[in-house]
Amino acid sequence: MAPTEYTRIVLNERPLANIDSKTFRKEVIPFNLNPGKDEVLVQVIYLSLDPAMRGWINDKRSYMEPVKIGETMRSSGLGVVAKTSPGSKLVEGDVVSGLVGWTEYAVVPEKGLHKIVVPEGAEVLDFLGPLGMTGLTAYFGLFDVAKVKPGQTLVVTGAAGATGSIVCQLGKIAGAKVFAVAGGPEKCEWLEKELGVDKALDYKSPTFHDDFKKSVGYLDAMFDNVGGDILDFALTRLNKNAKIALCGAISDYNSKPKGLTGYLNLISQTASIQGFLVFDFAAKFPTAIQELTKWLTEGKIKRKFHVVEGLEKAPETLPLLFSGGNTGKLVIKVAELPRKDSKL
Ligand SMILES: NC(=O)c1ccc[n+]([C@@H]2O[C@H](COP(=O)([O-])OP(=O)(O)OC[C@H]3O[C@@H](n4cnc5c(N)ncnc54)[C@H](OP(=O)(O)O)[C@@H]3O)[C@@H](O)[C@H]2O)c1
Structure with a gap:
């Protein structure tokens, strides 16, 4: 069953120094998301918190456009394909990584998503860590x-x-x-x-x-x-x-x-x-x-995840990167990984 509403976190104002309680705001909005051509609907499971996000909310020339005021905060993450469009190579239930944003659900261009197959000895979260x-x-x-x-x-x-x-x-x-x-x-x-x-x-x-x-x-x-x-x-x-x-x-x-x-x-x-x-x-990613x-699977690389639960916690958790509050990879858990057979 599709939800009637969903939560997202948008950029509220550009910070002049540290990110504070006014930088982002939460919105709960009606669920009217439908993938168009070459797009898929993704249910977000984990979000990656990255120092680069501080740069993305500055209004400055960089390697990516600044996030606009009122726009869902840009973020990479992991999710599950909830709905596809005709001709899609992905199927519902596929686990994917990509720029999903600080939201429970996102419509994302399919070419921006990478299908994840978790190797024996690894876990899905590794695709935000050593395998991401x-x-x-x-x-x-x-x-x-x-x-x-x-x-x-x-x-x-x-x-x-x-x-x-x-x-x-x-x-x-x-x-x-x-x-x-x-x-x-x-x-x-x-x-x-x-x-x-x-x-x-x-x-x-x-x-x-x-x-x-x-x-x-x-x-x-x-x-x-x-x-x-x-x-x-x-x-x-x-x-x-x-x-x-x-x-x-x-x-x-x-x-x-x-x-x-x-x-x-x-x-x-x-x-x-x-x-x-x-x-x-990028051309050399597959070999790497x-x-x-x-x-990783031989045990030569160890990893640690600092997992904070709840999308609403993202704005107060991101600053941990700047205060040193994290050890290892800082992530937000937005939802449980759904069972393979569950439908939206
Ligand atoms: N070039 C690229 O393509 C690329 C891609 C990804 C990430 N990055 C960069 O890689 C760096 C690490 O990113 P990450 O995601 O792995 O974050 P992270 O290292 O997990 O978190 C940031 C860490 O930086 C340390 N820190 C914060 N302020 C500091 C300060 N004033 N002086 C010294 N250390 C400070 C903190 O640890 P302490 O407790 O030790 O202070 C904090 O835990 C960032 O600079 C990020 O922008 C670059």
Whole structure:
């Protein structure tokens, strides 16, 4: 039975700094969703919360159009096909991933959806983690951009987060010496004891810079998720020809960046810093997914999900990414995965 109404969360106003209680608003609206040609209706099950969402609600030129005021908040997620249109390759009950948005139900162009077949030893949520954009970002940033080699000294920032925690483990698989930078002793302990990094460094500790100098010395490769002061400091600790993959800069998403003072070291060490977008590697996704699946099912990659229940919780949960309230991948559970035979 189709519901009579459904909930969605829209952008209410653009934040000037941190996301607050006025940034989004909830709407409960009549259910009149029907897929048109080449579209399908999706019931949303899980939503991925990503730091990039902070950028999507700025009115600035970027790699995607800004979300408009009053529009459903853009979000990738996992859902179940509830209704198809004639000629569709998907069938009702298929589990899919794609840009579904902060809503219980969405009509989505079929070409924007990816059908999920969960491999033995994995779970559906892995497609927002190691087998989704998170894992792919870690994989291409580390192997294609930072080009890490066996024996190299690798520094990973935001290391206890979704992307960073996968990068750390891929770094070990690649034979690098892995130094993980994260906020607080609990995260550092998890990184060392569970994920097997060589050393985790707490950037909130007053001795962080000394700890970094003593344990890392100089670095060959860096996977940077946070930018700002930590990146600036790392620029003073580069080995010859070091490569920095600039994946993100979460420390600067809520304010105007201060700028880097250590960049002259890129010249003296003939080092490089390269930004990248995971989507640019789309042609190579299938090979990467194959490798990531192998490592996951062999137990070489561990993952942690921080699951918050309820679509209405999305606006207050998204800021956890900026306060460090998450360990591993932060997701919202919107609904239970329906039984295969249930019909909308
Ligand atoms: N380039 C691409 O294609 C691409 C794709 C996906 C993601 N990204 C980027 O990758 C990064 C990680 O994303 P994610 O989804 O995996 O998020 P995440 O790492 O799971 O969550 C963000 C983490 O950042 C840390 N953080 C927040 N503010 C910080 C600050 N001021 N200084 C240092 N650390 C801070 C927090 O951990 P602590 O407790 O350790 O502070 C927090 O848990 C983001 O920058 C994101 O924009 C880029």
